[in-house]
Amino acid sequence: MTDKEFEEKYGRPPVKPGQHAKVKVYWDRVIIALVLLALLIAVVVKIISAIVGAFSGGDKDESSSVKQAAVSGDKxxxxxxxxxxxxxxxxxxxxxxxxxxxxxxxxxxxxxxxxxxxxxxxxxxxxxxxxxxxxxxxxxxxxxxxxxxxxxxxxxxxxxxxxxxxxxxxxxxxxxxxxxxxxxxxxxxxxxxxxxxxxxxxxxxxxxxxxxxxxxxxxxxxxxxxxxxxxxxxxxxxxxxxxxxxxxxxxxxxxxxxxxxxxxxxxxxxxxxxxxxxxxxxxxxxxxxxxxxxxxxxxxxxxxxxxxxxxxxxxx
Ligand SMILES: [Zn+2]
Structure with a gap:
């Protein structure tokens, strides 16, 4: 059966060995997407931990903040x-x-x-x-x-x-x-x-x-x-x-x-x-x-x- 005959009979072109390449491209994209997602998660986690650190670290920094406030005025x-x-x-x-x-x-x-x-x-x-x-x-x-x-x-x-x-x-x-x-x-x-x-x-x-x-x-x-x-x-x-x-x-x-x-x-x-x-x-x-x-x-x-x-x- 030729490709044309196949297409007439089944309404689509026949699957050829070369078409595996398309599947391969699909998985490549999935891997790239996963890597990007992992990077994004890492960035978000870093930002959140920086924010949390800024809040909980407030007390540790008090002496310098008090000094700054003391310099800035009498009250x-x-x-x-x-x-x-x-x-x-x-x-x-x-x-x-x-x-x-x-x-x-x-x-x-x-x-x-x-x-x-x-x-x-x-x-x-x-x-x-x-x-x-x-x-x-x-x-x-x-x-x-x-x-x-x-x-x-x-x-x-x-x-x-x-x-x-x-x-x-x-x-x-x-x-x-x-x-x-x-x-x-x-x-x-x-x-x-x-x-x-x-x-x-x-x-x-x-x-x-x-x-x-x-x-x-x-x-x-x-x-x-x-x-x-x-x-x-x-x-x-x-x-x-x-x-x-x-x-x-x-x-x-x-x-x-x-x-x-x-x-x-x-x-x-x-x-x-x-x-x-x-x-x-x-x-x-x-x-x-x-x-x-x-x-x-x-x-x-x-x-x-x-x-x-x-x-x-x-x-x-
Ligand atoms: Zn007393």
Whole structure:
């Protein structure tokens, strides 16, 4: 049968050995397509891992970003960029530090039955809950009965890029001393002072035995600072929530603990709005962590990025 006869009979040309070549071309194309697809997948995987790395690597890079921010101005530059909270991963971040812990019991009452470390932890956890209720991201330096070194406490706050830092303590002295006071860096930074005075007036409204004011430096040593006020990058204050050595202060502390926690959370939120870190709806207004104007401590070199002779010593 000729090709023509075949075509007339079957309606198509006969299959010839040479036609295998067509099949071969088809498979070649499939292989090329598969290679291209594999390359495409490799490129996509690389891009995704780069994006994921950029997000999770943020903390590692904090010291350089803090340095850049410190150089750029005395406080974090304001930006109307809507994506600022997306970049940072939070609208407002606050670090709460319940003082002492573990083997360090802090101060104790006259009978030796009540310890500062327990009081600060109880209040600290309530402050955390009140802040989280507002949708604020909270970093706790501790949420159990553990001891942290002072450097560890400030590293936690700095590495987390918290915007504000509140350390909770109880005072101790002769039993007749009473009242609540708050301590700020002796550099007298405005934002830190605002945070402290907002907290003090909020707890004063709840009820305190005596208002012993916002103070700078360290008791009896104006040239020294509490470590948490000296080595945090963000506005910070140390709250002495009454004297654990005074019975009436302890009664106030126990009776008003929930109200104090709420008052501190409200004051923190108010401060963040007044400093224009967030707006009244909690929407972040700046694209960097908020920095205090006090000298910025670099834990790697154990020195200040910005120098000031006034701050020379770290205590407690
Ligand atoms: Zn203390």
């Amino acid at each position: 974090a530059e304001s930006s109307n960029d809507d994506t600022s909270s997306d970049e940072l991963g939070y609208e407002l971040k606050v670090c709460i530090d319940p003082g002492h812990g573990g083997e360090d019991c802090g101060a104790e009452n006259v009978e030796g039955t009540r310890f500062e470390k327990d009081d600060t932890l109880k209040l600290g956890l309530k402050v955390r809950d009140a802040l989280e209720e507002k949708g604020i991201t909270v970093v706790m330096t501790r949420d159990t009965d553990v001891l942290l070194a002072l450097d560890e406490i400030t590293d936690i706050a700095n590495n987390a890029n918290a915007d504000l830092f509140v350390s909770l303590h109880r005072n101790s002295a002769n039993p007749e001393y009473q009242g609540f006071e708050i301590w700020v860096s002796n550099y007298e930074p405005e934002a830190d002072t605002l945070l402290a005075s907002n907290i003090l007036s909020a707890i004063d409204k709840v009820g305190i035995t005596d208002n012993r004011n916002v103070n700078y430096g360290f008791f009896g040593e104006p040239q020294s600072n509490y470590h948490v006020n000296r080595c945090t990058h963000m506005p910070s204050c140390l709250c002495e929530m009454g004297f654990i050595t005074n019975e009436e202060d302890n009664e106030y502390y126990d009776k008003y603990m929930d109200e104090y926690a709420q008052a501190i959370a409200d004051a923190v939120e108010k401060t963040a709005v007044e400093l224009e870190i967030v707006d009244e709806n909690g929407k972040r207004l700046i694209s960097t962590p908020y920095l205090s104007t006090k000298p910025q401590w670099d834990s790697k070199t154990q020195s200040f990025i910005t120098k000031d002779e006034k701050v020379n010593k770290s205590v407690n």
